[in-house]
Amino acid sequence: xxxxxxxxxxxxxxxxxxxxxxxxxxxxxxxxxxxxxxxxxxxxxxxxxxxxxxxxxxxxxxxxxxxxxxxxxxxxxxxxxxxxxxxxxxxxxxxxxxxxxxxxxxxxxxxxxx
Amino acid sequence: xxxxxxxxxxxxxxxxxxxxxxxxxxxxxxxxxxxxxxxxxxxxxxxxxxxxxxxxxxxxxxxxxxxxxxxxxxxxxxxxxxxxxxxxxxxxxxxxxxxxxxxxxxxxxxxxxx
Numbered sequence: 001x002x003x004x005x006x007x008x009x010x011x012x013x014x015x016x017x018x019x020x021x022x023x024x025x026x027x028x029x030x031x032x033x034x035x036x037x038x039x040x041x042x043x044x045x046x047x048x049x050x051x052x053x054x055x056x057x058x059x060x061x062x063x064x065x066x067x068x069x070x071x072x073x074x075x076x077x078x079x080x081x082x083x084x085x086x087x088x089x090x091x092x093x094x095x096x097x098x099x100x101x102x103x104x105x106x107x108x109x110x111x112x113x114x
Numbered sequence: 115x116x117x118x119x120x121x122x123x124x125x126x127x128x129x130x131x132x133x134x135x136x137x138x139x140x141x142x143x144x145x146x147x148x149x150x151x152x153x154x155x156x157x158x159x160x161x162x163x164x165x166x167x168x169x170x171x172x173x174x175x176x177x178x179x180x181x182x183x184x185x186x187x188x189x190x191x192x193x194x195x196x197x198x199x200x201x202x203x204x205x206x207x208x209x210x211x212x213x214x215x216x217x218x219x220x221x222x223x224x225x226x227x228x
Binding site: 043044046089100102104 | 149168
């Protein structure tokens with residue numbers, strides 16, 4: 001079964017890059033990696049997702065290792081508003097007659113310091 | 115106010131009991147999601163329904179079940195309750211069926227199992 005492992009907490013200085021790691025060593029070839037964040041008990045906010053290639057959008061970059069066993073979410077210039085809990089998620093596509101499965105990690109609490 | 119309503123706001127019950135949590139999505143939203151938030155596990159996705167059908171599953175225990183009714187409201191049933199089931203249970207809704215669609219969260223139901 002897919003599983004994700006994340007460090008429980010990290011600190012980052014404002015303006016610097018925040019690099020959040022996730023281990024998903026049991027991931028299969030068709031399972032996507034998603035990243036979400038939750039700011040202070042609000043609902044989770046979608047950040048980015050990817051399968052094999054590195055991805056970049058206006059919020060972040062996602063670097064997936066060649067063996068796909070781990071990934072890193074990069075917030076290039078962290079601000080105080082990026083302080084949140086970041087969740088790494090593996091999405092297992094639906095099988096015939098079944099439903100998708102979404103496996104959440106326990107999250108990394110990122111604190112951006114002034 | 116997200117437009118998503120959840121009842122009850124608070125629920126206190128004993129171990130071994132069964133409870134039902136209710137969620138009404140925003141008008142026009144077809145997807146309903148259930149999440150469990152506890153201090154030690156963080157935010158955990160439980161299950162998603164889209165237009166009455168199960169769409170995605172997370173780490174939902176076999177003691178838990180959910181359904182979405184024709185009027186699109188949803189109920190989460192928790193049975194044989196244990197102390198560890200004490201948590202804040204969120205419901206969210208979205209227009210489409212994709213997990214990456216913007217999800218609007220309700221205020222949550224706080225369940226305390228004594």
